[in-house]
Amino acid sequence: MADADEDAVRGTTVEATQIETDLSDETQDFRLLNHLNFLTDTSSSGLPRRGEKDFEPNPTEFQADVLSASRQAMHNALAHPRLHNPKNQVIAIYAPEGPPPPPAVTPGQDTGKPVARGASVSPDACVYVPTPKGQHFKSMGQADRKGVIWLLPEEALYLLERGSLDIRWPTSITGGIGEEGCEEELSIPMSLQAAYACLIGRGGLTLERFTVYSSLKRIGYAISRAPGWNDSAKAEDEDRPDAYTQPLKRGAGLAGILGSIFNWINDPKSTSSTAAGPVIGYGIHRSYADIYKKLALIPWYDPTLAPQRDPLNTTAPYRVILHVYKPNTSIKKSALPPPDFRIAVISTREATTIPTLPQLSALLESTPLDPPQGEKMERNMYMRLRHGYRNVILAVVDQGVTSFLRIADVAFGKERLYEGVNGPTGPKKGGNFKKKKKR
Amino acid sequence: MESTPTLPIPISYVSGRYLLFSVDAVTYLRREHNICGVLIGTLPQIPQQNVFLGLPLELMPEEARVLVDKDVACIVDEAKAHDGMRSLLEEDRRQYLRDLESQGQLAMRILADRKDQQREQSLKEIDEKKAKGLAAKAAKAAKAAADAQVAPESSPAPTEKEEPNSIFAGEDGTSSLSRTTGISTPAPQQALGITPTTSYPPLPHPVSASSQYLPKPEVPLSYPLFAHLHSRGYFLSPGLRFGCQYVAYPGDPLRFHSHFVVVSAEWDQEMDLMDIVNGGRLGTGVKKGFLLGGPQKRRDEVESEADRVDTVRTFSIEWAGM
Amino acid sequence: MASQQTPLPSLEPSALTKLIESASASGNPLAATTIQILHNLQHQHLWTFLQIHDISTTSNATDPNTPDSIAFNDPQTLISGIPPHRVYTHPDEQLYMLDKGIAEDDLRPERLFVIPTAQGQKWSLRRMAAAFDSLAALEVSENEEAVSSNESVDPEKAKKLDEYYERKERARETKEWGTRRALLAMTNRGMGGEGTVVYYVVQEGDVKPRQN
Numbered sequence: 001m002a003d004a005d006e007d008a009v010r011g012t013t014v015e016a017t018q019i020e021t022d023l024s025d026e027t028q029d030f031r032l033l034n035h036l037n038f039l040t041d042t043s044s045s046g047l048p049r050r051g052e053k054d055f056e057p058n059p060t061e062f063q064a065d066v067l068s069a070s071r072q073a074m075h076n077a078l079a080h081p082r083l084h085n086p087k088n089q090v091i092a093i094y095a096p097e098g099p100p101p102p103p104a105v106t107p108g109q110d111t112g113k114p115v116a117r118g119a120s121v122s123p124d125a126c127v128y129v130p131t132p133k134g135q136h137f138k139s140m141g142q143a144d145r146k147g148v149i150w151l152l153p154e155e156a157l158y159l160l161e162r163g164s165l166d167i168r169w170p171t172s173i174t175g176g177i178g179e180e181g182c183e184e185e186l187s188i189p190m191s192l193q194a195a196y197a198c199l200i201g202r203g204g205l206t207l208e209r210f211t212v213y214s215s216l217k218r219i220g221y222a223i224s225r226a227p228g229w230n231d232s233a234k235a236e237d238e239d240r241p242d243a244y245t246q247p248l249k250r251g252a253g254l255a256g257i258l259g260s261i262f263n264w265i266n267d268p269k270s271t272s273s274t275a276a277g278p279v280i281g282y283g284i285h286r287s288y289a290d291i292y293k294k295l296a297l298i299p300w301y302d303p304t305l306a307p308q309r310d311p312l313n314t315t316a317p318y319r320v321i322l323h324v325y326k327p328n329t330s331i332k333k334s335a336l337p338p339p340d341f342r343i344a345v346i347s348t349r350e351a352t353t354i355p356t357l358p359q360l361s362a363l364l365e366s367t368p369l370d371p372p373q374g375e376k377m378e379r380n381m382y383m384r385l386r387h388g389y390r391n392v393i394l395a396v397v398d399q400g401v402t403s404f405l406r407i408a409d410v411a412f413g414k415e416r417l418y419e420g421v422n423g424p425t426g427p428k429k430g431g432n433f434k435k436k437k438k439r
Numbered sequence: 440m441e442s443t444p445t446l447p448i449p450i451s452y453v454s455g456r457y458l459l460f461s462v463d464a465v466t467y468l469r470r471e472h473n474i475c476g477v478l479i480g481t482l483p484q485i486p487q488q489n490v491f492l493g494l495p496l497e498l499m500p501e502e503a504r505v506l507v508d509k510d511v512a513c514i515v516d517e518a519k520a521h522d523g524m525r526s527l528l529e530e531d532r533r534q535y536l537r538d539l540e541s542q543g544q545l546a547m548r549i550l551a552d553r554k555d556q557q558r559e560q561s562l563k564e565i566d567e568k569k570a571k572g573l574a575a576k577a578a579k580a581a582k583a584a585a586d587a588q589v590a591p592e593s594s595p596a597p598t599e600k601e602e603p604n605s606i607f608a609g610e611d612g613t614s615s616l617s618r619t620t621g622i623s624t625p626a627p628q629q630a631l632g633i634t635p636t637t638s639y640p641p642l643p644h645p646v647s648a649s650s651q652y653l654p655k656p657e658v659p660l661s662y663p664l665f666a667h668l669h670s671r672g673y674f675l676s677p678g679l680r681f682g683c684q685y686v687a688y689p690g691d692p693l694r695f696h697s698h699f700v701v702v703s704a705e706w707d708q709e710m711d712l713m714d715i716v717n718g719g720r721l722g723t724g725v726k727k728g729f730l731l732g733g734p735q736k737r738r739d740e741v742e743s744e745a746d747r748v749d750t751v752r753t754f755s756i757e758w759a760g761m
Numbered sequence: 762m763a764s765q766q767t768p769l770p771s772l773e774p775s776a777l778t779k780l781i782e783s784a785s786a787s788g789n790p791l792a793a794t795t796i797q798i799l800h801n802l803q804h805q806h807l808w809t810f811l812q813i814h815d816i817s818t819t820s821n822a823t824d825p826n827t828p829d830s831i832a833f834n835d836p837q838t839l840i841s842g843i844p845p846h847r848v849y850t851h852p853d854e855q856l857y858m859l860d861k862g863i864a865e866d867d868l869r870p871e872r873l874f875v876i877p878t879a880q881g882q883k884w885s886l887r888r889m890a891a892a893f894d895s896l897a898a899l900e901v902s903e904n905e906e907a908v909s910s911n912e913s914v915d916p917e918k919a920k921k922l923d924e925y926y927e928r929k930e931r932a933r934e935t936k937e938w939g940t941r942r943a944l945l946a947m948t949n950r951g952m953g954g955e956g957t958v959v960y961y962v963v964q965e966g967d968v969k970p971r972q973n
Contacts (some may be wrong), residue, residue: 015743032697055972056698057690071466078462078493080484084632085548161493166632172522174532188524188532189539191635192480193451193460196495197517201454207497211479217483323528348679349500349659373592398679400497671967689969694923698969704886712884712947719961728970733886752890755968759848759944759960 024229082163082192092129092156092167094190094198099125099150122225123201127156127167138166139222139331152225153199154213160195161214167195204229208347208397209321215402220327224336228311228319228366235310292418302412303389308363317346318359320366341393342367348398355394362388364409385410443467445644447510450503451517452653457498458517460637465496472511474502475692494636499677501665506667507655508745514653523642535641540688541758543630548632632733661703662744663734668701668749675701682721687730699730699755706735715756723758728754795838798877798946801958802842810872811842816895839895839943840875848873849962851939852971857928861921868922874899874943876963880950893965896943940965 054063084090099121123140129141129149136159141149151159159165169188190198200207216223227233280294311320322337325331344363346355356362370391372384388408396403444463459465459476460636468474482493498506500545506512527535532744658665661684674688676697683700700722704710715731732753741747795813802808818835847865850858858865876892878884932938942964949957 045630046745053694055696056969065693067691067694071470071691074693075462077482077491078465078478078494078703080482081546081636082483082634083543084634086629086632089632158481160634161481162486163634164486166634169524173521174527175529188527188536188641189632189634190493191460191638193517193636194521194524194638196453197451197638198519200456201518205460207454207456207479214479214481218487218489220487274623346751348677354540396679399499399677400479401677401679403679424738570813586791668967673967685965699967706887707885710884710886712878712880715945715961716883716959717949722970726970726972728968731886731889731965735890752886753962753966754886754889754893755966755970755972756945757849757962759962761848761960 055272082160084163084166088134090129090132090134090159092127092151092159092165093170093187094156094167095126095128095170096173096198098123099128099144109184121150122152122203125150126153126199127151127153127204129165136162139333142333153202154210157195157199157210158214158217160190161192162218163241169194203233206345206347208395209345211394211397212343212345212402213322216322216324222325222327222329222331223325224325226311226320226323226339226341226342228314229321231316233312235313247384289418292416301411302413303364303409303411304369304371304414306361306365306390306409308368309362311366314362314366315359317351318355318363320344320363324393338368342391343393343395345395345397348396360407362408363392364415368384381415385412385415440444443471446512447513449515449644450498450506450512451495453517457500457503457514457656458495459498462494462636465494465571468506468511469691472509473504473669473672473691474498474506475674475676476502477677497663500658501662501675503656503668504662504744505669509611510725514656515651516653520637520642524638527641531641538640539633539635540630542728543633546631547629568751658744660705660738661733663747663751664701664703664732666744666748666754667732667753668730670748673698681725681727683718683729697727699728700725701730701732704731705737706733707737708733719756719758724757728755728757791941792838794879794882794948795840795877797948798875798958801946801948801956802840802875805958807845808842809845811840814839814874814895814899816892816899838877839892839899840877840946841872841899842875843870843872847871848944848960849939849942851937852969854929854932854938855971858925861925863921863925867918868925875877875960876945877942878945878947879911880947889963893933893941893943893963900941936966939968946966 010288016168031051040066057063121144125142127150128144129137129151132141137149140155140159141151143149151282156165160167167190169190171187174188199205200210213223233432279297280291283290314320320342322343322345323336324343325337326340329337329340331337367390370387371389372387377384377387386408388410392407394405394407396405442463444461444467444719448459448461448464448468451460459468465476468476474711476496476498478494479497480493481497482491485491503512503514507514536738540704570681581634665675665685668685668687672689674690674692675685677693678684680686681700683702686697687699687701688695688697700718702718715729718729718731730753732751734747735750735752736747738744738747781851799811799813803811815837816839844944847868850865857863874896876889929938945961945963947961949955949959
């Protein structure tokens with residue numbers, strides 16, 4: 001179906017794919033070097049360009065060419081190698097056995113020096129960096145007494161994948177501790193494939209967790225494991241009847257709400273009760289607020305009174321496993337501030353239905369109270385409602401595709417519309433009403 | 440690159456998931472078998488964004504199963520395969536390291552050449568601009584050229600694929616914590632270090648030992664519908680973005696919009712009519728059809744999943760607009 | 762809108778309620794759904810030549826003696842009628858019409874089938890397929906009765922239309938312009954059921970969506 005017109009249109013787009021690489025003869029000897037071709041081809045070092053998509057395939061050559069150009073660009077982008085300049089190359093060693101157990105504490109030795117601080121390296125760490133340099137280790141890794149940085153599997157894999165870390169197989173596995181050189185020079189670099197094979201599945205790191213971790217790291221967030229990372233970790237005081245069944249006095253719960261209604265009905269000072277007569281009753285009402293208060297018959301849920309739950313007293317996957325910090329916060333690894341976001345990771349293939357209310361409630365109760373604050377919130381009721389009193393983020397992963405959902409515990413009952421002060425301030429009636437009042 | 444990799448293509452089974460690490464395999468499966476998977480890795484050349492991702496490619500178990508059933512691919516336990524690192528021959532190990540070394544040297548040379556070229560180019564441009572009396576602009580161009588030598592860091596224009604990030608709103612998405620280390624040129628005889636993408640070599644190609652293949656992937660009940668649509672030429676991807684099981688594209692998703700949000704059901708599985716209304720509305724809202732279907736046979740009525748695939752019936756549903 | 766609930770003593774039952782009551786003397790609740798949707802098509806959407814088709818014998822319903830809900834819930838009737846305007850045009854057909862300069866109004870009206878359902882009714886792929894299978898039998902007899910009202914147009918247009926109908930006949934065989942189709946009508950029942958009916962175009966197989 002190619003015709004003159006089509007050829008005219010095609011001219012521009014095809015060029016890019018026809019640029020031959022001048023070093024291609026040289027590179028044929030090495031299989032790996034096929035993937036280095038991009039280096040010679042400045043036009044393809046960029047990104048695959050997407051352009052407008054079509055509704056459906058048609059038999060034109062134009063469409064076929066655009067598609068093959070897109071695929072070629074994708075191929076080139078994916079073939080981009082991970083190279084390390086000797087100047088700033090950071091070498092790490094894979095340690096399948098994990099860090100050596102911390103030596104017995106010798107009092108007096110630890111004087112609070114930053115190097116000596118991290119005597120407690122996570123037992124899940126399995127890659128160490130003998131001579132750490134670069135910015136990544138400000139937010140990642142834990143230093144042992146010798147100043148060696150130990151990385152958790154997700155940290156190591158993330159750094160390798162972005163081309164910032166050269167992880168080596170230990171010579172204890174691959175052999176080759178030669179008399180002629182140091183370990184680093186003779187050790188085999190770990191491939192991306194090897195790193196996935198060795199690190200995913202280690203220390204609770206599922207592929208879904210890693211996908212979420214790396215997608216947030218890429219755009220600058222700092223991340224640490226939350227206590228709930230370990231699925232089987234339980235709250236220490238679990239045997240004790242937990243806070244949920246033994247409501248605190250300040251806590252309401254359903255029984256509390258019923259009780260308060262009951263008290264209210266029996267309140268002798270009340271002008272009326274629903275049991276004995278009209279809701280509003282007789283007597284003098286000086287403001288609408290009084291009347292609306294009386295009309296508020298339906299018990300409502302107050303999240304500020306909900307019991308606090310131990311984060312470990314939740315069930316995977318509905319438990320917080322990652323603490324996330326905004327990119328601009330300065331973080332000291334040794335003393336992490338409260339996180340900006342708490343994340344639970346859910347795989348759609350393992351949890352195929354939406355969570356139940358008890359699951360979500362438990363998850364929310366395990367997060368700290370985070371009431372709406374700030375000037376904006378005070379002004380805008382809808383922002384308050386959206387923000388809620390507790391919140392958590394569900395990272396839902398479907399075979400590599402991730403959606404982040406923010407779940408908040410909302411208190412509609414706390415918004416007393418009849419008081420008018422912080423009523424709805426949308427472009428609708430609320431605004432008009434206010435204007436009138438001011439006049 | 441119209442190459443055909445050696446078949447069957449080994450699919451890495453890693454901690455219960457199916458991954459591909461070979462770019463040739465990824466390109467080939469996309470081109471010849473309409474299998475796209477989902478790229479989940481960081482692109483080393485542009486590590487600070489989530490719009491374009493790199494290897495590995497995660498396959499749905501359904502995709503892996505279709506390929507295994509066609510004898511195009513096999514499943515390899517990658518952790519086990521890497522035990523082979525313990526039994527490398529000394530000679531092979533040394534050869535492999537020498538290969539990496541010379542590739543690293545070549546890479547270094549190519550980079551140096553290109554840098555020279557670019558420097559000349561930008562100098563030339565500066566000269567030209569100066570001649571025109573546009574010194575200010577020239578300085579800018581030189582800076583741009585210098586930037587171009589460093590691994591590109593600019594975020595590309597957002598596309599449909601970009602995840603809405605409103606949850607983390609208020610962030611500009613960049614961080615001083617993570618900057619790419621630019622590649623500058625040291626002495627030409629030095630070699631760049633290389634992190635290879637795959638482990639083959641130094642490991643021997645895993646396909647040589649077919650006795651070590653893992654069994655066919657376990658698939659969900661929706662597999663027959665997946666296989667049916669795939670056999671009709673559709674490209675299928677996970678359905679999370681549209682709240683369905685699969686999204687079906689009439690051609691490569693690189694170039695075409697999807698046609699259907701797909702939901703599978705068993706033949707006698709009771710469904711709420713409201714689900715059909717929901718699906719129909721959702722589909723119409725995003726200019727897609729809602730495709731509902733499933734096999735007429737239950738698993739206990741047939742010998743293999745393939746027998747169910749042949750009995751699939753589907754229905755396309757759109758809002759009538761009345 | 763009309764209500765199906767028992768009216769308060771002081772109110773006359775609505776016309777629709779009376780209609781449904783009179784028609785559902787058989788005691789089959791699904792008949793009430795059918796009548797309600799028929800009524801909606803006739804009066805709200807101005808369909809004409811409405812018919813009810815009994816398909817209880819053609820569908821592979823379970824043994825009528827089984828008292829359980831499965832037989833009861835099988836679609837037993839279909840409605841057909843002629844809508845005032847076309848409800849659905851396949852995107853490729855639309856393209857053809859645009860290309861040839863044919864307007865929808867030039868075309869003779871077509872009979873369209875409707876599967877009546879009610880919210881909360883049990884549904885499954887098997888039931889959907891059963892309804893479509895009975896549709897196949899009904900459509901065969903339907904083809905003959907095409908209303909011919911467009912004979913008086915100018916000869917050029919008549920020729921175009923003839924070509925269109927020929928093309929359409931071919932497309933029916935190749936399924937280029939979509940497949941067998943019906944409207945799935947659902948009336949709401951929950952929360953008091955105020956009588957809303959929603960309509961979805963259902964076609965067998967993977968038929969690409971309209972782009973609009």
